Amino acid sequence: MPQAAHPPSCAKQLRQAASQRGASNQQIARIIHVHCGVSELRAQRLARGLTLKQTADDLNRIAEGRADAPRTDGDQLGHWESGRRPRNNTIELLCEFFDCTVADIGFARSAMSPTNVPAIQALIPRSPQKGFTDTDTLAQQVDAARWSVDRTLTAGTVSATQLDLLDEQVLWAREQYVYTPPAPMIETLLRHLAEVDELSAHRQPAAVQVRLSELVAMLATLVADALMKLGQLSRSQSWYATARNAADDSGNAELRARVRAQAAMLPFYYGPLEAAVNLAREARIICRGRPSATAAFAAAAEARALAKMGDALGADVALRHAASAFEQSGAGGPTDNDAFGFPERRFLLYESGTLTSLGHTSRARRTQDAALRLYPARTGIDPALLSLETAICLARERSAAEACQVAGTAILRITPAHRTPIVEQRAHEVIQALPPGIRDGRAVRELRDILALPPGQV
Known part of the structure; x- marks a missing residue:
């Protein structure tokens, strides 16, 4: 009893x-x-x-x-x-x-290996009259059960060295992701995931399982982001769900928040915007007010989505939270070339998006210039996105010819493998930002012609 x-x-x-x-x-x-x-x-x-x-x-x-x-x-x-x-x-x-x-x-599945559960149950006497009245028999049964459990707990197949190598591979992938086009990057990420998944399928000690879940969450997040860039929206959404499950399974609050903040990018670009706000806000709540790069990222993502929805007051408040968290966290430095970092140039990218949507074009263009100076020569699509936001600002200032020229130059300069649907979608927003009466002008027609060209052709 x-x-x-x-x-x-x-x-x-x-x-x-x-x-x-x-x-x-x-x-x-x-x-x-x-x-x-x-x-x-x-x-x-x-x-x-x-x-x-x-x-x-x-x-x-x-x-x-x-x-x-x-x-x-x-x-x-x-x-x-x-x-x-x-x-x-x-x-x-x-x-x-x-x-x-x-x-x-207390709601996780049993940590016991399924193959060992029947063996342990067989050691438990079926009747109170048999076994439990015999002290020696009970002692043997108790010891045998403990030995069986101990064997289960030590049956992990991952050595500390192997786990360290996996960590190094994932860190390398995070650094490569910053500048590698999404299509070839997905192949690399899936190879790493296959290795981690195979190890996760076996019963591992709790500490090892936590680290494996963290690795799955990171890799799945990068796969989801790459699929989003390629316009594979439903697959991207599914992979973000996988990343969230893995992050939650790890119990790592920082990672749980980071995955949600990153997932907010999908509805930010493709809708619904309310989902982007909710994901970013959930990430900020998980951070519980602790200043960190992830807290700054979550608040910045929330500000950008609110601004795009037209909530100027909410966006301004969230952007101030982001700036404060970023300053207190000391973000940047060694995370500059890490897809899971949030260096100053990334913060400025989100600030640019917020200011652009709010129509603060002068401030936005100063922010864009400051961000572009911080990007290395070898990088991904962020500089192109910043240039396209400059073009959106010019379009809102009714400088149609200059806006289309900046946008067209950004499209032509981007590496063909990086010219993905997410970039082209942002370029079309330049045209949408122009007053309807001038969307059929020569400059706009030339920009449409550039967008109609296959990647790599001038």
């Missing part, structure tokens, strides 16, 4: 004592779970000194505005804490709130 759970007062004493020793919430939750005999989910709540109602109210505040998020009350939360499994989107919300993994709240 299971041990009766200890009262909340016991958890409170444990929380206070552990807090004085500097223990984290996750460490406190594990102590409460083991000592008090409560579920992992209840231990997470008690580790923070929250009541059922307080937790439910906070969950509802986080879920506000999300179409698929459930409304939570104290009774429901109590059922989940007693073992009833909630829906997957609710589990994701709980993980976000408690800043933990699915396993930390």
Whole structure:
């Protein structure tokens, strides 16, 4: 018969004592779970000194505005804490709130290898009258069960050296991604993913599985971004979902936020803009106000999407948050040539997009000039996007000939392999920014002719 759970007062004493020793919430939750005999989910709540109602109210505040998020009350939360499994989107919300993994709240699949579970079950006596009355037999069974579990936990197939090599390969891919065209880059990324996926399919120690999930999240994010550049929108969306699942499985809050901020690019360019705002805002919430490159990226992405929606006030507030987080994080430096970095030139790119959409053309053009000076000679499509935003600013200033000339030059200069649908879509926005009455002029016709040329032809 299971041990009766200890009262909340016991958890409170444990929380206070552990807090004085500097223990984290996750460490406190594990102590409460083991000592008090409560579920992992209840231990997470008690580790923070929250009541059922307080937790439910906070969950509802986080879920506000999300179409698929459930409304939570104290009774429901109590059922989940007693073992009833909630829906997957609710589990994701709980993980976000408690800043933990699915396993930390007790809803992950068993860590036991399926092949070992029957063997362990066979060691457990079927009848209380047989075995448990015999001290020697019980001791043997207990020891045998522990040995079986230990074998399962040490059955990982990845050595520390192998894992380090995988990390190096993924880091190399992140650096190559900055300037390599998307089509050949996808082939490289898929080769790395196949290797990581094969290792992930086997039971690994928890620490190894976390690192593998992190690698999958990074690689899947880059695949999704490359597919977006190529105009493969549905595939890109699916890969972003895979990246989010892997990041959430890793429990790495920084990576969970980064994947969502990156995923906001897809609806920013192709719609719906509300989805871009929601993803960027979710990423910012996961960062919990901690200044970091990811927090700056999330706020900048939110500002750019809000500006494109016409929300000038919201965009201005988000851009100020981005600037503050960027300054405090000290972003840049060694991450300059990393696809998962957020150096100054990338921050300025997002600032340019925000100012361009808001119609602050003079400020936007100064920002574009500053950003272009920071890009190395060997790079991807960002300089072309900045030049096209300059052209959009000129179009809004009714300088049609100059706008089309800048846009046409940007298209002709870009490497053919980098001239992907996302670049051409931005070039068409230059024409759309012109007043309707002058969209049939000579300069516009010449720009349309350039866009009609196959990549690599002048």
